Amino acid sequence: MPSRRQLLQASALASGLGALGLTASTVQAATSGPVYAYVGTYSDGGKPWRGGRGLGVHQFVLDSATGALKPIPGAPPAVTSAGEGAKLRNPASLARHPKLPMLYAANEFEAGSVSAFRIGADGALSFVSETACGGKDPAYISVHPDGRFLFTANYASGDVSVIALRADGTPDAGTPAVVYKDVEACGASTPCKPGADVVPAAARSHEGFATSDHDGPHAHMVHADPKGNFVLVADLGLDRVISYRFDRITGVLSQPSTVAVSESSGARHFVFHPNGKWLYLVNEEASTIAFMRYDSATGVLTLVSETSALPKGFKGTSYASGIRMLPDGQHFVSLNRLHDSISLFKIDARTGAPTLVREEWSRGNYPRSCTLDPSGRFLYVCHNKQGDNVSVFRVQGGDIKFTGQYVAVGSAAAIEFSA
Numbered sequence: 001m002p003s004r005r006q007l008l009q010a011s012a013l014a015s016g017l018g019a020l021g022l023t024a025s026t027v028q029a030a031t032s033g034p035v036y037a038y039v040g041t042y043s044d045g046g047k048p049w050r051g052g053r054g055l056g057v058h059q060f061v062l063d064s065a066t067g068a069l070k071p072i073p074g075a076p077p078a079v080t081s082a083g084e085g086a087k088l089r090n091p092a093s094l095a096r097h098p099k100l101p102m103l104y105a106a107n108e109f110e111a112g113s114v115s116a117f118r119i120g121a122d123g124a125l126s127f128v129s130e131t132a133c134g135g136k137d138p139a140y141i142s143v144h145p146d147g148r149f150l151f152t153a154n155y156a157s158g159d160v161s162v163i164a165l166r167a168d169g170t171p172d173a174g175t176p177a178v179v180y181k182d183v184e185a186c187g188a189s190t191p192c193k194p195g196a197d198v199v200p201a202a203a204r205s206h207e208g209f210a211t212s213d214h215d216g217p218h219a220h221m222v223h224a225d226p227k228g229n230f231v232l233v234a235d236l237g238l239d240r241v242i243s244y245r246f247d248r249i250t251g252v253l254s255q256p257s258t259v260a261v262s263e264s265s266g267a268r269h270f271v272f273h274p275n276g277k278w279l280y281l282v283n284e285e286a287s288t289i290a291f292m293r294y295d296s297a298t299g300v301l302t303l304v305s306e307t308s309a310l311p312k313g314f315k316g317t318s319y320a321s322g323i324r325m326l327p328d329g330q331h332f333v334s335l336n337r338l339h340d341s342i343s344l345f346k347i348d349a350r351t352g353a354p355t356l357v358r359e360e361w362s363r364g365n366y367p368r369s370c371t372l373d374p375s376g377r378f379l380y381v382c383h384n385k386q387g388d389n390v391s392v393f394r395v396q397g398g399d400i401k402f403t404g405q406y407v408a409v410g411s412a413a414a415i416e417f418s419a
Helices: 004-019 024-032
Strands: 036-041 057-062 069-071 091-096 102-107 113-119 125-132 138-143 149-154 159-164 178-181 219-224 230-235 240-246 253-260 267-272 278-283 288-295 300-308 319-325 331-337 341-347 354-361 367-372 378-383 389-396 399-408 412-418
Touching: 036 091, 102 125, 102 138, 113 138, 138 219, 149 230, 159 219, 240 267, 240 300, 253 300, 267 319, 278 319, 278 331, 300 354, 331 354, 331 367, 341 367, 341 399, 354 399, 367 412, 378 399, 389 412
Parallel strands: 091 138, 091 412, 219 267, 319 367
Antiparallel strands: 036 057, 036 412, 057 069, 091 102, 102 113, 113 125, 138 149, 149 159, 149 219, 159 178, 219 230, 230 240, 230 267, 240 253, 267 278, 278 288, 288 300, 319 331, 331 341, 341 354, 367 378, 378 389, 378 412, 389 399
16 A cells, blocks of 8 residues: 555645646556557648648557657557548647547637547547537647546637537537637726737847737637636637636636737747646747736736747747646746747746746747657657658756657647557
8 A cells, every 4th residue: 555655745746747737647657558649630731831741640659768659550550530431630639538548639620620539458549429619720629637528729710619528538419519709708897809910019029020810819729727627718819818717517617807918929828837826828929938827716817927939139930839848847848930949948936937048949840839748758849831740859857858759740730648
């Protein structure tokens, strides 16, 4: 039987890992059996910037010693079918069920949907069902820590969907997705409207800054807070983060509060610090990191600062994208597309303020997202434009080092792990 100290240590570890996007089950898997990796891709061009060279959801087994991703013996290289002869269309964002062997993909096309897959004992995926999400172009998917609901951020329609899950982890086909319009979260006291497609001088982190999609709301990420009591949405078109109180029984989102970043900076993706009190948000178009304080009792965010994610003096266009906290809780990384780099930040232990330490070439073109393996020893960067690969970095304390390994995947958009 484990000692009381061991139980306390395990509890503390699970709490910290939850804030990092890891779970106790995945850590256990990393030490007790094979770990599998799934790469979501753009498989249907649709829009030129998407690529469309992926096969669907590519599947691999992880070499825990080297970080290499290898084909699963006896399994096809990718799951391509959406059932009844249909092909998967742009399964570009993935999420794992926190308790069950289920994987979900947000299919990013106009009639957006969610595909559910069962993870077999050998790591191979089998298609279960496809469910309409009620929004257009779902760009992000996540599952609530309780495992009873999943969420999609629907970029083109500017809204968020809540989909109920059955006890076996499959979407409840009898309960339609509930859709929340981002603009409806804005009241008279906190009006939010699309900004201009120009980043004000005060928000610029570089010359030749990017501008686009400030014609209306564009939800880019939706994720529960570490305690699961609130659900947060980053909206690029509104330059805001919306925080909803979440009913864990009914799945209802209510009592929204919003916080604004610099006009036209383009709120995209965020990550919590393990203490649950600090949040770091990537602003895509200004290429900045917004540092916010978070009140877990009320769900209210307060903007503290915005820091450039690009080298001082950089001139040119770049779009910031993914962000990930490193296991030490003292550093995080963010991605820069076109600059094609990984920015490494140091966190002030007292104040939480981030400081840019250095940049590392991402070893590919247009890095869209990055994810840690369950052990936290390797960082995987997905390149989804001309790069068509996943590059592998070893995490060493508060730093990263390229392993020399690439995984060839067409239009790689996101990677998720399981055991």
